[in-house]
Amino acid sequence: MMMNHSLKNRCKVAPGTVIAGKWHSNKYTVLKELGYGANGIVYLAKFKNSQVALKMSDNGMSITSEVNVLRSFAKVQGSTLGPSLLDVDDWNSNRGQISFYVMEYIQGPDLLSFIQTKGKAWTTVLILQLLNDLNKLHENGWVFGDLKPENLIVTGPTPKIRCIDVGGTTLQGRAIKEFTEFYDRGYWGLGSRKADPSYDLFAVAMIMINTAYPKRFNKSTGGITQLREAISKQKDLLLVEKVIVKALHGQYSNALQMRSDLLSLVTDNKSISPGNKSTTINSTNSTFHNPKANQPPNQAKSRQTYRKKKKKNRWVETISITIFIAFLYFLYIFQKLL
């Protein structure tokens, strides 16, 4: 990398260009450019009547590095966070050999535009999905790293959050490979850049703040004070303040903890009448998640009522969990004060 523009130029190809692999001899026809980043350009391409995404880079090693990550994603059972890898190859263009890989084309708006058009009610649902996927990733020894709304795509017809850029994914215990300042805990002075699950959870908390401040904001005083102030000015954020602050402090060591805290907070806020069923936290999670996953795409209305019923049933249990957590939190604060 001498200058960024030289990299862009070499990988710049016109729609209609046929890219033929040197090793596997598959042929891809470029349809249009989807986007470009520091590490290359992504194109929409046609392969045997199906649409795929093709990423090209001057820097063959960064392609190889991302392919390694996608390969290990494929080994994670049941995770659908990243795109699936279809092919890796080199292309002998008239400007020299260019490395590329081909992946599943994930179509949809990014997280912030989706929430803007479909309503803020979706924020929590999508964050819960994200936390679930992150948990699987973390369990397999990885940390996503460069988590930000631009990298998160919501696909349909049943809205599902997916990630499109895996360039920042890092093995736990190593230094984070790529990050974006606003979502980076080091930038805010709230922790190191060593890859551990709480690094991603910090970014998730910042994404939640980002949904209320779509234009982001700059660091002034930095640290937790500035972030808490930003939270306190937004009603939507105040509802989930506890979870956000805990994540900003790095007090969640795994995504499921954060998920269940968030879940109990939102269900508590919205329910009105008490129910009489009580189950454990874990089963609450699964009953919330499974019906949604099995929903046919066009039953949004019945899903809403179904969820309401569920909420009533869990009222007592949510209250008790909240009280319990509030008690623990109180103990913690008390201990800090001493």
Next chain:
Amino acid sequence: MYTGKIRQILLITDGCSNQGEDPIAMAALAKEQGISVNVIGVMEQDVIDEKGMTEIEGIAMSGGGVSQIVYAQQLSQTVQMVTRKAMTQTIQGVVNRELQQILGRSQTIEDLPPEKRGEVMEVVDELGETVELEVLILVDTSASMKHKLPTVKEALLDLSLSLNARTGDNQFSVFVFPGKKNDVEKILDWTPKLQSLTSIFSQLTTGGITPTGPAIRTALSSFNTKRSLRSLMTGDDESFLEESM
């Protein structure tokens, strides 16, 4: 498994040199000693002129390093990216030479099938995480840099945050040019942490001239005294990365 170390000079400047030796020649001298020279050109509202640009690219090119022009606001992210890229570049260079020895003259990583390449990349990643890194930072303190210095300080603290998240050891040293008395002045000797910069930076004065060439030359001798001091103390001859370069 691998005990070499990577040595870099990171030059942060906003324009053309105007005193002393040709900085491009000095960068070439650094490369001969296995030290790569990376350059970051910092802009604000003002734009770096053609001559400054050519020099910045020239220094990085002949110093075997990476160059990047940025606005002051993006400095933090760029400093850590450039350092990382240069480090990976050096490691790839070493790995490529090893491969050539094993597979024959013209073979590089790029000539391997994509599947094999993945395994090589894992080694490169692993080395990037564990290798010992020495970064000598050269900060231009000519008059035009005056109001950019607080941003430079932030960026350097951020760099030490990024690099200290690695498993491998880091050593930093900071020089400014022009200095109070000489062309170049050392403001921080080799240390694993950059935190002490905070107090030093607020006392810096800026001067008129930009002796980039002499600055690089002095930086080189700092690497050399460090090496001789250490080998004197520990009595071992470390296998330096540059020996295979």
